[in-house]
Amino acid sequence: MEIALLLSKEHPTLPLAEVRAVLECEGIKYYIKEKQEGLLILEIPLESPENMSGIIKRLSFTHEVFQILIEVDEEQLLGKTKEYPWDNIVKSDYAVRVKKMDKKSHFNTSKLEWEMGSIIKDNVASEIRVNLENPSTFIRTVLINGKAFVGQRMGQISKKHFFDLKPHKRPFFYPGSMSPKLARGMVNLTRIRMGETLLDPFCGTGGILIEAGIIGARVIGTDIDYKMVKGSIENLQHCGIHDYQVFQEDARKLELPSKVDAIVTDPPYGISASTRGEKSQDLYQQSMQSLQELLKEDGHMCLATPHYLDLDGVLEGTKFKIIEQHHIRMHKSLTRVISVLAKI
Structure with a gap:
């Protein structure tokens, strides 16, 4: 047909x-x-x-x-x-x-x-x-x-869902949160199936976790900022997501009892409170070393990065390989790059 x-x-x-x-x-x-x-x-x-x-x-x-x-x-x-x-x-x-x-x-x-x-x-x-x-x-x-x-x-496809779950419409909001449409798209790019486990190690307000939970994935979220952890839990409960674990942790030191099927994340950019003063390049490199050990061998990772970040340099020495990329122009001075990674 x-x-x-x-x-x-x-x-x-x-x-x-x-x-x-x-x-x-x-x-x-x-x-x-x-x-x-x-x-x-x-x-x-x-x-x-x-x-x-x-x-x-x-x-x-x-x-x-x-x-x-x-x-x-x-x-x-x-x-x-x-x-x-x-x-x-x-x-x-x-x-x-x-x-x-x-x-x-x-x-x-x-x-x-x-x-x-x-x-x-x-x-x-x-x-x-x-x-x-x-x-x-x-x-x-x-x-x-x-x-x-x-x-x-x-x-x-329901436009109402993506409109109703815009970041500012959730109980907990923080500027810079990703749109639910892009979050869902990134989750889908990892090829995750219902019942499998997805990790967001920089979960922020929980937008990626919400979209993964809605399609039937089990979700794990961590953030270095406890305010974000608390806010993510509030948003997940508001959206009816029950199969989740969200806790405070540094992505560079993250350990889990078992490996996950997919990782989707939108790490913080630049030097700010959200990165605890760490430069993005250093934060990413150290996090990738940790995250590669948490992903199953046939799993995929999807992450959003600014165009000026040297992702090839970040991935050097890791098991990750870029298999596809999509560039989204946000405004005159910023293009967001959506990258899908596989383990080699």
Whole structure:
């Protein structure tokens, strides 16, 4: 079967990297059939659709996922819509929504939605009605580069979750906290599975721990500042995360009773109270020596660093190897680098 993913356009590489990582960790085989700006078309085995709901819930840089029913040149769209056996798809109420992904299409989206909706209604039982608010069947049409993709929505990623859990909306807030969307994306890049253990050795206000906990990971957080430890616990409890350990410790001296499956962290930058006066380069180097011993051999680490930090130098002499990187421009003088590391 073919599925389409509407990807966020806010970053050029993170959305695809996240999709790849999640499919990989969930054991879904796939083939990328087509990739255009904001749209990804995948071929996956027929036995996999039931697994997609869990995958969709994990994603952060994807807006929507739908199973492709019709793929056709735009000019043939209405003709193919009339030919399709909609009575196999639409069993009760339904809605049709059209999304233009470039300016080339001549279609008026509102008119096209009405025309397609009318065609579908003419091909199914008369008692089936349109429901624009909460339809049982949501038909998505995407127009891009002269082509039309029509499909049945499999799931939609909730914007409300990431809005409601913005750092300043949690009980404990501290400036500089990472957005929940990026935190979720970083967690996903480690390929962690439900029930596995994730460590954040610079947990701050707990944002990364929250997102990992929501997707079913067991979480461990440490911070050198007890105020952050206390605040993280408050935020985790507020978000309904119960399987956690959070305690005060220096990441450079951290020891655990057993190794973890993944490490995700956003260490402090510069010389400040958050680094206890330690230069970032020295703090990172010393921490990596400690953290490499805590990660399982097949585990991954994902960390955020400022562009001016020499990460290659930090990793020299450790078991870590950079396998992918993504650059996020924060403002004129700072680019945040998201790096995924594997043990060698």
